[in-house]
Amino acid sequence: MDFEFTQEEKEYxxxxxxxxxxxxxAEAAHEHHSGEGLGPHSRALxxxxxxxxxxxxxxxxxxxxxxxxxxxxxxxxxxxxxxxAPYPLTFLEVAGPGILHFGTEEQKATYLTRITSGExxxxxxxxxxxxxxxxxxxxxxxxxxGDTYVLNGQKTFSSHAHHCDFIWLAxxxxxxxxxxxxxxxxxxxxxxxxxxxxxxxxxAGVRANEIFFDDVVVPAxxxxxxxxxxxxxxxxxxxxxxxxxxxxxxxxxxxLVEFVAERRRAGKITAEDDWIAEELARxxxxxxxxxxxxxxxxxIQEQKGNLTYEASLGKLYAxxxxxxxxxxxxxxxxPYGQLCDWSKWIPLHAKIQKLFLDAPRWSIVAxxxxxxxNIMAIRGLGLPAK
Ligand SMILES: Cc1cc2nc3c(=O)[nH]c(=O)nc-3n(C[C@H](O)[C@H](O)[C@H](O)COP(=O)(O)OP(=O)(O)OC[C@H]3O[C@@H](n4cnc5c(N)ncnc54)[C@H](O)[C@@H]3O)c2cc1C
Numbered sequence: 001m002d003f004e005f006t007q008e009e010k011e012y013x014x015x016x017x018x019x020x021x022x023x024x025x026a027e028a029a030h031e032h033h034s035g036e037g038l039g040p041h042s043r044a045l046x047x048x049x050x051x052x053x054x055x056x057x058x059x060x061x062x063x064x065x066x067x068x069x070x071x072x073x074x075x076x077x078x079x080x081x082x083x084x085a086p087y088p089l090t091f092l093e094v095a096g097p098g099i100l101h102f103g104t105e106e107q108k109a110t111y112l113t114r115i116t117s118g119e120x121x122x123x124x125x126x127x128x129x130x131x132x133x134x135x136x137x138x139x140x141x142x143x144x145x146g147d148t149y150v151l152n153g154q155k156t157f158s159s160h161a162h163h164c165d166f167i168w169l170a171x172x173x174x175x176x177x178x179x180x181x182x183x184x185x186x187x188x189x190x191x192x193x194x195x196x197x198x199x200x201x202x203x204a205g206v207r208a209n210e211i212f213f214d215d216v217v218v219p220a221x222x223x224x225x226x227x228x229x230x231x232x233x234x235x236x237x238x239x240x241x242x243x244x245x246x247x248x249x250x251x252x253x254x255x256l257v258e259f260v261a262e263r264r265r266a267g268k269i270t271a272e273d274d275w276i277a278e279e280l281a282r283x284x285x286x287x288x289x290x291x292x293x294x295x296x297x298x299x300i301q302e303q304k305g306n307l308t309y310e311a312s313l314g315k316l317y318a319x320x321x322x323x324x325x326x327x328x329x330x331x332x333x334x335p336y337g338q339l340c341d342w343s344k345w346i347p348l349h350a351k352i353q354k355l356f357l358d359a360p361r362w363s364i365v366a367x368x369x370x371x372x373x374n375i376m377a378i379r380g381l382g383l384p385a386k
Contacts, residue, residue: 005071012068013075016054020083023048029084033351035206035358037163038121042086046118056092056116059100063108064116070301074245074294081247090160091115094237095122095168098185102225102233107187111166123164123190125155125211126234132157133371135170136179136231140213142171142186144220149173149186151194151216159365161197161209164190174228183230187222204358242311242366244318246290249325252355253287256280256329259348279328283321290318309380316372319362326356 005013023045031039038046049055050064057072059065066072073092080087096115099107114120131137140153151171161167167188174182190197194216200208225233260276263269269276293314300307329352330337337353339346363369377383 005075006069009069009071009075012057012066012072013079015052016076016079017083019049019052019054020079020085024083024085028086032084032086033354035202035204035354037160037207038086038088039163043118043121045085046088048118050116050118053116055088055118056096059096059112059116063100063112069298071295071298074298077245078247078250078291081245082251084248084251087245088118088121090124090164090168091120091122094124095166095187098168098224098233098237099187101236102185102229104221104225106221107224111187120165121160121163122166122168122187123158123160123209124168125158125161126170127157128154129156133368135234136183138170138172138183140169140171141175142173142184142218144173145217147220149218149220149223151186151188151213151218153213155211155213157200157208158211159208161190161211162199162207166190167211170230170234173230177228180231182228183234184227185224185230185233186218187224188216188218192216192218202358202361204354204361206358206361238311238366242315242372244294244311244315246287246294246318246321249287249290249318249322252329252352253283253325255348256332256352260332276332279331283325283328286317286321286324290314290321293317309376312367312372312375313380315366316369316376319359319369322362323359326352326359330356 025041025045028041028045031042046055053064053066054076056063056065057068057076058070059067061067077087077089092115096112099111103111111120126135126138128138128140130139140151140155142149142151149171153171155169158167167190169186169188170183171186172182173184176182188195194214196212196214198210198212200210202208224230257280260269260280293310297307297311297314300310333347333352336345336347337356340353341349378385
């Protein structure tokens with residue numbers, strides 16, 4: 001087993017890292033942590049990355065990519081997360097590969113270079129009030145009428161719907177076949193008459209949205225790939241989305257270690273606080289394991305292998321490490337950790353409290369932990385499905 005990046009991958013990592021060190025402004029980092037999604041500073045940053053062809057390293061050159069190895073995708077998400085930059089997961093990992101693999105030539109020409117140049121953002125809208133873990137039960141219906149489809153129904157928990165340029169939408173196009181076989185994907189302009197977007201905020205202030213569709217008319221050529229094959233497209237993309245990163249955990253972890261080291265040097269953390277070093281060592285080990293599980297996904301993609309449970313295992317484990325890290329951080333900071341950023345007594349910085357409150361989200365998005373365990377049990381361990 002080779003744990004080293006290739007020379008080409010190292011060079012890409014160096015280029016992305018030095019770009020981000022130079023270009024991520026305090027405003028872009030603030031937008032990233034605000035939970036409100038891509039604002040003007042984040043978009044400006046993405047456009048600059050697009051100009052340098054940094055955004056889609058694995059994509060074909062004809063669409064603005066570099067045709068590098070799948071590992072570079074993980075390098076990109078890790079570096080962006082580490083440097084507080086907004087990783088555009090939806091359009092790079094969901095809509096983008098979906099269009100690249102299954103879109104018509106016209107759709108490829110319309111969207112792909114605009115994605116790699118950082119110009120446009122997609123929201124993913126799969127989940128409905130009655131279809132989350134069992135997302136194939138979705139009911140938003142698209143009725144064919146001439147050369148259009150008319151959409152009626154509701155989506156919920158759509159992360160970027162309030163600032164996106166397009167919605168990557170899963171709909172039901174056939175009610176008479178088994179549920180997985182009657183789903184299609186459409187690309188929808190969020191400004192189409194009949195669409196209403198309403199906010200839903202998590203306890204950490206991260207915004208998602210409900211989207212209501214009331215007789216929304218969409219051109220038939222906005223259908224992606226084949227009608228009723230949407231489920232296959234969704235499952236493939238979920239493996240990309242679950243690939244994930246621990247880059248955004250490494251940065252606060254490094255800062256926490258530095259904070260503890262300084263307090264130790266100043267004599268404020270004594271031998272009685274040995275548990276702190278023990279906990280930090282444990283989280284360091286787990287971070288290392290999580291990164292390897294995530295790179296395993298990249299390796300399988302590189303070998304053109306079939307992903308079965310690996311992305312789920314990486315996602316599940318990384319979400320557990322996230323909760324443990326911020327739990328430990330809050331214990332170390334004690335009651336001061338709960339202070340908001342206007343307080344002069346705030347230790348480290350206000351980010352930790354927000355990250356602590358935000359950690360449980362990661363055990364829900366892109367499929368809840370129980371579902372990842374089910375996938376592991378059935379596909380990883382070979383246990384019979386119920
Ligand atoms: C902040 C946020 C952002 C999101 N962003 C998006 C987005 O951009 N686009 C999008 O489409 N979706 C998005 N989601 C939706 C997310 O994918 C779903 O919330 C998730 O799949 C769980 O679905 P649910 O909320 O309906 O919970 P449910 O499916 O109702 O599950 C409730 C509980 O029951 C458990 N459970 C359900 N079925 C089983 C089972 N078979 N075995 C064991 N346990 C089970 C679950 O694990 C969970 O603990 C987002 C969610 C959140 C919270």
